[in-house]
Amino acid sequence: MRWSVIAWRCASFVVAAGVIALWQLAADRRLISPVFLPGPDRAWASLLRGFTSGDLLTKLTGTLTHMAYGWLLASVAGIALGAMIGSSKAMRIYVAPTLELLRPLPVSAIIPVAIAAFGLNQSMALFVIAFGSLWPMLLGTIHGFAAVEPRLYEVARVLHMSRLAVIFKIALPSAAPDILAGMRLSLTVALILAVVCEMLAGLDGLGQWVLLSARAFRSADLFAGVMLLGIIGYITALAMGAAESRLLRWQAARR
Amino acid sequence: MAEPALALVQSSPAPAHAQIAFDKVALVLGGKAIIDTISLEVAAGEILCVVGASGCGKTTALRLAAGLYQPTGGAVRFEGEVMRAPRREIAVVFQDYGKALLPWRTAAGNVSLALETIGMPSAQRAARIAELLAKVGLAGHAAKYPTEMSGGMQQRLQIARCLAQDPKVLLMDEPFGALDAMTRQGLQDEMLALVASTGATVVFVTHDLEEAIYLGDRVVGLLPHPGRVGLELTIDLPRPRDQLATREHPEFLRLRRALFDFIKASE
Incomplete structure (x- = not known):
């Protein structure tokens, strides 16, 4: 059991190494002009240079900050709104059509509206990121709250639990798997929108770094930025997964 | 329906010492009478078992006793006080433990x-x-x-x-219904021992007639559509009960026959 896990982990690293090797090969053979495709060696060197002598670190923290603030804002709003809507059938009926109308709206269509309302600044980015990453969490929370086992509410009534206790001891833990799944999806959305907003509004961040590198034909810098974005996505997803399996230990017992 | 042949028991008004009293309780849901005028009392420390064919409202009666439902007619009283909501002195053991x-x-x-x-x-x-x-x-x-x-x-x-x-009262809704026979018998005895040690009143709903006789001080049989009391049996079997001796007792067999006849006639 444990050994097979290790074996699969090794295999996945071999695949990743293979992809990088192919990339190196393609770059060395000049299958694509080095102006557009630097090898992993050059991209790596550029990444290190960016951190040691350039302002890549500022860009990185910029993107992380945009992403984190937008995502946290969306989490708080999404869980609070979702709890309100999900725990009341009347609310679900009243609000559902509006949600269905807003949800499929491409967030990119919201950006011009946000720019008109806020200008090209951090507030605009915060609004767009939060708006975009709100939906998975909102819908997850609504579903989670609506799907709480009715028997548990009866248990709560028999025990005379307060409204607050019912929310924090029954409804929230019961909805936690749905909420966390929503938060995981939102994390990706938040990263995408952070990059888009930085590109559009010229905010300090990897989006801006990537765009400027591309315009200046600094392909190695461009790839360094892209690699860094990939790493952010990977690490945040890993962290989220670890948080999930910690919070949902009881679900592992079920399987 | 051989219902008229049965001795219909109409209980007298609740005496002062009743812990739980159903006073002419009726429940109409969506224009349909679920329970029609049940009057019944449960004394403190008593084990009352409720049996009946499916659709006789035995689970509904239990939920009324728990305060999870409010009657549309009459009143449910706990120690003389009208129940408006569940109370902490009354615990409910639900059948579906997996959900509860x-x-x-x-x-x-x-x-x-x-x-x-x-x-x-x-x-x-x-x-x-x-x-x-x-x-x-x-x-x-x-x-x-x-x-x-x-x-x-x-x-x-x-x-x-x-x-x-x-709790002063344990309301149990077919608590052992989903368990296998061996586990069920073990839990029956454990429950009797627990109740004897705490002195709690028990209202025990079951579809298992032998279980009802084995556990109860009294068994109430409900008639279906709408639910009402059709039979009341006092169980005069010695305690502590024993899975073999009690179930072989002539009185047990007599009660079992009476209860089976009642259920058969009510269906």
Whole structure:
């Protein structure tokens, strides 16, 4: 059991190494002009240079900050709104059509509206990121709250639990798997929108770094930025997964 | 319907000492009469079993006694006071233990829920949880999640949580209905021992007629559509009851026949 896990982990690293090797090969053979495709060696060197002598670190923290603030804002709003809507059938009926109308709206269509309302600044980015990453969490929370086992509410009534206790001891833990799944999806959305907003509004961040590198034909810098974005996505997803399996230990017992 | 042939028992008004009293209770849901004028009292410390064909409203009657439903006619009284909502002195053991337990809390956590709600300081909780789990035979399983336990263990856990409320009344809705015969008999005896030690009043709904006679001081048979009392039997079998001796007792067999005839006639 444990050994097979290790074996699969090794295999996945071999695949990743293979992809990088192919990339190196393609770059060395000049299958694509080095102006557009630097090898992993050059991209790596550029990444290190960016951190040691350039302002890549500022860009990185910029993107992380945009992403984190937008995502946290969306989490708080999404869980609070979702709890309100999900725990009341009347609310679900009243609000559902509006949600269905807003949800499929491409967030990119919201950006011009946000720019008109806020200008090209951090507030605009915060609004767009939060708006975009709100939906998975909102819908997850609504579903989670609506799907709480009715028997548990009866248990709560028999025990005379307060409204607050019912929310924090029954409804929230019961909805936690749905909420966390929503938060995981939102994390990706938040990263995408952070990059888009930085590109559009010229905010300090990897989006801006990537765009400027591309315009200046600094392909190695461009790839360094892209690699860094990939790493952010990977690490945040890993962290989220670890948080999930910690919070949902009881679900592992079920399987 | 051979109903007229049955002795229809109409109880007298609730005496003062009744712990739970159904006073001409009726329940109409969506224009349909579910329960029609049930009058019944349960004395403190009594074990009352309720049986009846499906659709006779036995579970509904239990929910009325719990205060989870409000009657549309008459009143349900607890110690003389009209029930308007569930009360902590009355614990409910639900049939579907899998749904009534919190899957994200361990056995200890599930018992703790009741203790937290009655406001027991956290310093005292651990000892009380251990005591309650030991009482229902789950001493070594405090850290297990309900999904890691067998059906019988889960139902024991639910009973432990109910006992944590320190209830005067235990309302049990077919608590052993989903368990296999061996587990069920074991739990019947454990329940009788627990009840004897706490002195709690028990209202026990079951579709198992022998179980009703085995456990009860009194058995009430309900007639269906709408639910009403059709039969009341006093069980004069010696206690403590014994799975073999009690079930072979001539009186047991006589009561069993009477109850089977009643159910057959009511269907």
